[in-house]
Amino acid sequence: MERKDEVFVLVLCNVRGDFRKAFSKINKAAEKVKNLEVFVVGEFFSDRFPITSQLVDAVSNEGNKLQCPINVLMSSKEVASVGENKEQIGDNIHISTGLNWLKTASGVGVVFWTEEVNRDNDNEMSTVLNDALTRLAASKCDLLLTTSFPMGVYNFTGDPLDSKHFSSLNVSKLAKAVCPRYHFCPNPLAKYHQRHPYRNDNVLAMKKTNHTRFITLSNVGSSQKWAYFFGIDLNKLEVADIQTECPYTVALLKGTDSNSGGYNTSLSSDQTNASFRWSSSNDDSFNDNSSGNGPQSKRRRSNLNNQIERECWFCLKTDACEKHLIVYINDNSTFYVALAKGAIHPDHVLIVPVDHHKSAAMLPEDLELDLEMLKTQVFKFYEAQGKDCVIYERSYTQVHFVLQIVPVRRAVSKNLLTAFHSHVNKINGINLESIRPPSTLKMLWEKNEKCNYFHVEFPSGDEFFIPLRISTFPINFGRQFLCDPEVLNCPRAADWRSCVLSKAEEEENRNSIKDAFSKFLAEYTASDI
Known part of the structure; x- marks a missing residue:
């Protein structure tokens, strides 16, 4: 995606009613950079007190003092409590909700999912995801912002958070499909952690520029001083020297990995072809003993093999071979x-x-x-x-x-x-x-x-x-x-x-x-x- 001007992005997680601290941080950032895009994900209001019209008006007044507009990715529950205007609070706070994609005026492509995805609503959220997955997979994604935590994201690195107890496989499917440059989500343990970047690229072409940095942030005003915001200069994203394989392996997504926690993770063949376009070392599509023996499975394996032959740098019969x-x-x-x-x-x-x-x-x-x-x-x-x-x-x-x-x-x-x-x-x-x-x-x-x-x-x-x-x-x-x-x-x-x-x-x-x-x-x- 081409951008004429430098673009800086600021992401905050879980404001939880601490608007003054969050808005103060945003204004300080806006004073330092010319073109700032701000995204807030997670809980915007606090669950300690009800969302009243007086509270919304107060937030609107404070928001009007912001030096730049902000994009608040809000759950449907919070949106329902905001009032008649479901798209904006005041002049500067723009609301988005659900599972969708947006492109900012600066050209930043953002995929977001604002709903809490857990075991209780797994089937319902799977339907929502499946309906949108093919469309979203075709969208340019600089940022993926989710309220819920992806399952298996710490494969190949060790899990410092023991995240399988609060993670969602549906979020993993989304991350695998859209291949973001950055994936942000709130940390349920109110801690900050940045995983080593993982690769999304077609490894056959040996490019290392398309990788994802996964970052989980604490709550605004964290009592333990964990980071709750993260700034990015999208024009100066360096290629990481240390990268891992994609953590969202076929075994995880099929539910045969121990990290899948018993979820039913199967996808339709069309979604598999559309979404999982990059291979990893754990991809059993390249294994002759793969359990899929039906016509669709054989056709998918044939398509993958044909793709390999077309793109491999080292096959003498391909145009890619120098x-x-x-x-x-x-x-x-x-x-x-x-x-x-x-x-x-x-x-x-x-x-x-x-x-x-x-x-x-x-x-x-x-x-x-x-x-x-x-x-x-x-x-x-x-x-x-x-x-x-x-x-x-x-x-x-x-x-x-x-x-x-x-x-x-x-x-x-x-x-x-x-x-x-x-x-x-x-x-x-x-x-x-x-x-x-x-x-x-x-x-x-x-x-x-x-x-x-x-x-x-x-x-x-x-x-x-x-x-x-x-x-x-x-x-x-x-x-x-x-x-x-x-x-x-x-x-x-x-x-x-x-x-x-x-x-x-x-x-x-x-x-x-x-x-x-x-x-x-x-x-x-x-x-x-």
Whole structure:
């Protein structure tokens, strides 16, 4: 969504009758920024005293002193008590209610749900949601504002609030469908907490810009000084270095996850196709053993597979694949070598399976042999140039894995393990496992319940496996330790986006490696390798 001017957003939760403090905070913010959009979600009036006409008039008078209009997202119960004018209190307080979408004059897209959603009204609210879901899923959503708490939002991070006792699966469905940049809701425990951002993007396209920040706020005037407001500059939203998978997994939404609390969470096939357009590692749509065997389930799986083939960066038959980066395809046409996009240096290459395989740990035995042969060829190629190779794989949410091969000068090869362990020790809560024969990558993966993982092999023969069960494991960890001053000494290259070259430069690098690699393979027989 394009915006001509800078847009600042202020969100407050649960005013609960403390209008002077809330309005004072809004006015202070309005004095500091030119273009301020204000949203208030949760309880606006207090349940300690009735909503009388005198109270509404008093709020109207105070509201007229505000330096900017505000949008109050009010429950139908509160709206019914306001009086004849259900859309506005005074000149500055604009009321919205129900489940809907609005676009502000500044171009901010907001999806809101003002009703309390709980176990008692689950069926009724499910009907309301199902009627609106397809429409809302097609709306641009900068902010999602809900009165109720989403169930399962702390999947992949740990739940600091034990939220399953007061959360709603219907809110989770809504959040999954609209993919907001921010999701705000009041905290039933009157605390503030901000979850690590989670990804909404199509991981096949490897974009990391579309992620959601979930923030739950305390009540205005919290006695424990918890934050009850949050300000955002929508023009300066940075891409988060640490992101988790989407917490709203298929298992949760189908009611088979323990966090679903016994809710019936099934959706119609049309809503599934419209709403759940991004995959996650827990999405059983990619599992051949998926329990859906009916015509609709097979058709949905077929549609997903077709989407994967159209969008995958690494499938040779797709338009998305940048074929000008390809260096070599092995004799069995099962793997290829390609120049890395945003390479750390010109010798940085990838080994990629021709067909879809989610991780190296999931390869069938015949492909494991092909992979080992190609790895050895690449290692020997760089060895002849006086370089050692580090190979690593980050198996997370992708459905087409790649192995990163980064050559380093032999003079600094001795520093690799020190740099690796130094960076590992900066991350709390991870379990580093060494792979020693007869153990293999596949054995450790199965031992760790087939989890996501980071796997690295060093030229010294050391090999490590890290189960990715925490949200704080850096996305660019492999690049970070390799770019350490003790190894490649290029900290800027830890982010691949800072290393992207023009197509002409990429082709030049590819041709250089391709010619040298072809010459190397011609001079050595398979037995020599």
